[in-house]
Amino acid sequence: MITLVVNDKSQTLDVDPDTPLLYVLRDTLALHGPKFGCGLAQCGACTVLLDGNAIRSCTTPVSRAVGKKVTTLEGLGSSHKPHPLQKAFIEEQAVQCGYCINGMIMTAKALLDRKPNPSEREIKQTLAGNLCRCGTHPRIVRAVRRAAALMAKGA
Amino acid sequence: MLTHQSTRRDFIKTSGALIVGFSLAGPMSAARGQTAGAGGKPVALDEVDSFLAIVPDGTVNVYTGKVDLGTGTRTALRQIAAEELDVPFERINLVEGDTALTPDQGPTWGSLTIQVGGVQIRQAAATARKALVELASKRLGAPASDLEVKYGVVRAKADPTRSASYSELIGDQEFHLKVDKSARVKDPASYTIVGKPVPRVDIPAKVTGEWTYMQDVRVPGMLHGRVVRPPALGAQLSSVDESSVSGIKGLVKVVRIGNFLAVVAETEWAAIKAAEGLKATWSPWEGLPDMDQLYQVVRQTPVAKDEVTVNVGDAKSALASAAKTVSATYEFAIHTHGSIGPSCAIADVRDGKLTVWSASQAPHWLRRDLATMLGISPSAIHVIYRDGAGCYGRNGHEDAAADAALLSREVGRPVRVQWMRHDEHGWDPKGPPTLAELRGGLDASGNVIAWQSEFWIPKVGAITEGVPMLAATLGGLPYKDNINPGNIFQNSAPPYAFPNAHAVCHRLETTPFRPSWIRTPGRLQNTYVNEAFLDELAAAAGADPVEFRLRHLKDLRGIEVLQAAVRRAKWDTRPSPKKSAASSPVATGRGVTYCKYENVRTYVAAVAEVEVERRSGVIRVKRVVVAHDCGQIINPDGVRAQIEGNVVQTVSRTLKEELKWNRSRVTSVDWVTYPILTFPEVPEIDIELINRPNDPPWGAGEPTAAIVPSAISNAVFDAIGVRLRTVPYTPERVKAAIRAQA
Numbered sequence: 001m002i003t004l005v006v007n008d009k010s011q012t013l014d015v016d017p018d019t020p021l022l023y024v025l026r027d028t029l030a031l032h033g034p035k036f037g038c039g040l041a042q043c044g045a046c047t048v049l050l051d052g053n054a055i056r057s058c059t060t061p062v063s064r065a066v067g068k069k070v071t072t073l074e075g076l077g078s079s080h081k082p083h084p085l086q087k088a089f090i091e092e093q094a095v096q097c098g099y100c101i102n103g104m105i106m107t108a109k110a111l112l113d114r115k116p117n118p119s120e121r122e123i124k125q126t127l128a129g130n131l132c133r134c135g136t137h138p139r140i141v142r143a144v145r146r147a148a149a150l151m152a153k154g155a
Numbered sequence: 156m157l158t159h160q161s162t163r164r165d166f167i168k169t170s171g172a173l174i175v176g177f178s179l180a181g182p183m184s185a186a187r188g189q190t191a192g193a194g195g196k197p198v199a200l201d202e203v204d205s206f207l208a209i210v211p212d213g214t215v216n217v218y219t220g221k222v223d224l225g226t227g228t229r230t231a232l233r234q235i236a237a238e239e240l241d242v243p244f245e246r247i248n249l250v251e252g253d254t255a256l257t258p259d260q261g262p263t264w265g266s267l268t269i270q271v272g273g274v275q276i277r278q279a280a281a282t283a284r285k286a287l288v289e290l291a292s293k294r295l296g297a298p299a300s301d302l303e304v305k306y307g308v309v310r311a312k313a314d315p316t317r318s319a320s321y322s323e324l325i326g327d328q329e330f331h332l333k334v335d336k337s338a339r340v341k342d343p344a345s346y347t348i349v350g351k352p353v354p355r356v357d358i359p360a361k362v363t364g365e366w367t368y369m370q371d372v373r374v375p376g377m378l379h380g381r382v383v384r385p386p387a388l389g390a391q392l393s394s395v396d397e398s399s400v401s402g403i404k405g406l407v408k409v410v411r412i413g414n415f416l417a418v419v420a421e422t423e424w425a426a427i428k429a430a431e432g433l434k435a436t437w438s439p440w441e442g443l444p445d446m447d448q449l450y451q452v453v454r455q456t457p458v459a460k461d462e463v464t465v466n467v468g469d470a471k472s473a474l475a476s477a478a479k480t481v482s483a484t485y486e487f488a489i490h491t492h493g494s495i496g497p498s499c500a501i502a503d504v505r506d507g508k509l510t511v512w513s514a515s516q517a518p519h520w521l522r523r524d525l526a527t528m529l530g531i532s533p534s535a536i537h538v539i540y541r542d543g544a545g546c547y548g549r550n551g552h553e554d555a556a557a558d559a560a561l562l563s564r565e566v567g568r569p570v571r572v573q574w575m576r577h578d579e580h581g582w583d584p585k586g587p588p589t590l591a592e593l594r595g596g597l598d599a600s601g602n603v604i605a606w607q608s609e610f611w612i613p614k615v616g617a618i619t620e621g622v623p624m625l626a627a628t629l630g631g632l633p634y635k636d637n638i639n640p641g642n643i644f645q646n647s648a649p650p651y652a653f654p655n656a657h658a659v660c661h662r663l664e665t666t667p668f669r670p671s672w673i674r675t676p677g678r679l680q681n682t683y684v685n686e687a688f689l690d691e692l693a694a695a696a697g698a699d700p701v702e703f704r705l706r707h708l709k710d711l712r713g714i715e716v717l718q719a720a721v722r723r724a725k726w727d728t729r730p731s732p733k734k735s736a737a738s739s740p741v742a743t744g745r746g747v748t749y750c751k752y753e754n755v756r757t758y759v760a761a762v763a764e765v766e767v768e769r770r771s772g773v774i775r776v777k778r779v780v781v782a783h784d785c786g787q788i789i790n791p792d793g794v795r796a797q798i799e800g801n802v803v804q805t806v807s808r809t810l811k812e813e814l815k816w817n818r819s820r821v822t823s824v825d826w827v828t829y830p831i832l833t834f835p836e837v838p839e840i841d842i843e844l845i846n847r848p849n850d851p852p853w854g855a856g857e858p859t860a861a862i863v864p865s866a867i868s869n870a871v872f873d874a875i876g877v878r879l880r881t882v883p884y885t886p887e888r889v890k891a892a893i894r895a896q897a
């Protein structure tokens with residue numbers, strides 16, 4: 001049995017401790033935010049926050065998340081009450097297929113928490129390890145900048 | 156006319172209650188058995204009821220066989236329907252890609268969702284609207300010409316209180332009408348929804364984790380499958396050691412059918428571990444060509460037939476009499492689709508019927524191919540589309556569906572198959588290689604008087620048949636043997652008015668890897684070849700590349716789009732290469748390209764600006780300016796997003812992408828061995844849309860890709876005076892080209 005705190009909720013789960021966190025979130029907890037993209041820590045689709053740090057849940061055994069706070073895309077906000085990052089992605093229409101977007105938002109969240117007003121260059125560097133095949137990059141960068149502005153306004 | 160027998164149908168009783176059930180409830184017992192016609196829902200392409208149903212609560216269900224692959228057509232098709240019916244946008248429910256409910260409008264390919272699918276919906280809506288107004292005319296006792304429609308209500312122009320809503324008029328009945336090709340569509344001048352940047356309906360759910368992608372669908376009782384592919388493409392399975400995985404908790408079954416090998420388990424992790432740990436013995440196989448011999452192999456492949464795509468004047472003698480001639484060979488690498496989410500499907504075989512959830516771009520084709528493989532009737536199969544990650548052509552989704560169907564049949568429970576990254580990169584069908592040779596001749600004043608080109612590209616067996624599915628070919632099960640790389644001959648004929656021109660495509664019997672179409676198939680490679688070679692001719696003529704093109708371009712819309720791009724980019728008029736080209740360590744240059752898509756539709760032109768680092772051979776694409784004319788624009792923001800996506804993806808394909816392999820198998824099986832463009836490398840993109848509301852709407856999902864590689868090649872030539880002819884332009888190739896020139 002493993003106890004996990006996901007999106008501020010503590011849950012005790014019967015899972016193999018070497019299971020990557022990603023499958024526990026997706027299959028056991030039925031979350032749709034984190035995505036399976038490569039399973040190799042190469043694309044970023046599976047990104048979640050572990051105690052506020054953006055990590056790749058596809059290569060993180062669930063046992064390593066014990067005693068820490070896991071935050072997924074669902075933990076930021078909802079379509080009714082979106083987080084400023086989510087709001088900014090909607091306003092910039094920064095989605096094509098949207099499969100990579102979980103990773104973009106979660107990685108940007110960790111960045112903005114650390115650095116509320118990053119330059120465009122810093123955003124691009126931070127997201128360099130997050131792949132998008134649809135070519136949504138220009139909009140994603142704009143959305144992160146917009147989110148920074150929204151958050152500065154306290155929105 | 157409308158008939159009045161009661162035909163209350165479950166599927167329109169409410170505003171898509173059943174539809175919601177389909178998308179969210181998972182197991183969907185309601186859906187099972189709802190094969191085409193079974194629920195009474197018409198799906199024929201000539202019936203209004205196939206496309207539309209007015210729901211008693213005032214919403215409208217719109218049914219389309221086209222699916223949204225991440226391009227935003229889910230929103231654009233709603234716009235078209237809402238506009239033509241005069242109902243508010245929010246009141247449209249769209250049902251996509253469900254073989255039991257939606258008409259077969261063909262695969263979602265070729266940038267045809269709006270151009271063909273949308274126009275079919277528009278015509279059905281116009282027919283329905285006319286019928287509803289006629290009904291209202293009877294009911295209200297007023298001639299149709301005195302009536303108008305607002306928000307789904309028909310009312311008297313003179314007295315808006317005399318009115319009847321669509322749902323009052325049609326009640327719970329079907330239209331029972333053929334789509335009337337001559338039903339008058341609305342005057343674009345009166346549009347209030349089409350042409351507007353309506354925000355996409357799916358984005359709020361997609362940025363909050365509320366959306367259910369194919370990869371998120373779960374069905375009660377479902378098991379997890381993983382495939383174990385051969386270590387060499389043509390290897391035969393000799394033995395499987397099941398004891399190698401017997402200790403894995405949750406393993407349900409090792410399935411072996413011929414060379415098809417897979418595991419099924421209770422959990423995803425158990426399935427992954429079992430697939431990784433399973434010991435099997437395969438025969439050796441080394442049937443692939445040497446990677447560095449690829450283009451020699453292509454050139455020596457037997458030709459099935461020659462296709463001449465243009466033949467005007469006498470190119471051969473014109474070439475012989477030319478004042479100056481130029482010739483060149485171009486090569487374009489094999490590419491993989493590289494969706495960010497690997498292919499995934501769920502299948503449930505039960506009581507002789509099969510339900511499949513799939514992100515296939517062609518649910519109706521998938522149904523047909525599954526029926527062939529399983530030896531059952533297509534009517535026993537229900538395919539339901541769910542969004543996958545971006546799909547840019549026939550990738551692995553159909554294969555995953557076939558995998559899942561076989562496994563479900565074996566274990567008698569629903570099975571979800573999720574391909575791993577190495578399955579996707581290793582086994583999705585590939586965009587085949589292109590080899591081309593060109594010869595051009597100039598007269599004394601530097602005009603093109605001769606153009607001769609040859610392309611070596613695989614043949615198409617049947618364009619309306621799918622790509623054979625791995626489960627069938629590996630499992631020794633029935634399938635339609637077919638080779639289908641898409642319409643890759645298109646744009647082989649140059650879009651210019653040369654007095655003597657000849658282009659021939661040598662359609663090859665085979666190609667090293669199972670081919671399919673990847674975004675802008677052939678049109679991308681052929682436009683690349685033509686537009687880069689034209690630049691070589693311009694340089695030989697000492698002409699500015701834009702002026703040179705305009706000299707030979709007679710298509711007015713083409714001229715307009717080219718001039719728009721050039722104006723916007725503030726084009727520096729002069730011949731290439733730049734004077735300073737030989738000196739600076741980091742050189743900059745600009746290149747232009749023009750394309751009329753498939754030589755018949757969407758016009759697009761671009762100017763690319765690049766920086767080339769001589770020592771490292773690194774090319775940076777700094778900015779791409781695009782002018783785009785796809786006729787009537789349905790959603791300008793959607794068109795922009797498509798242009799941006801095309802630019803980024805094709806810069807990636809041009810600079811970086813190349814399938815790698817050894818004699819046995821693909822070796823570029825992840826993002827390290829098959830890198831794609833990353834954020835710091837993405838160019839600035841500047842777009843000019845030319846809207847023509849009174850013209851037919853054309854596609855925007857692919858055309859811009861066609862103009863990217865040649866714009867880069869031409870810009871690099873401008874910068875350093877070196878012509879790159881083999882895609883991708885990796886630093887090694889750039890350095891080699893510089894050395895070769897020196």
Ligand code: FES
Binds near residue numbers: 038
């Ligand atoms: S799925 Fe984890 S990084 Fe790709």
Ligand code: FES
Binds near residue numbers: 097098099101
């Ligand atoms: S939006 Fe499709 S992968 Fe990024």
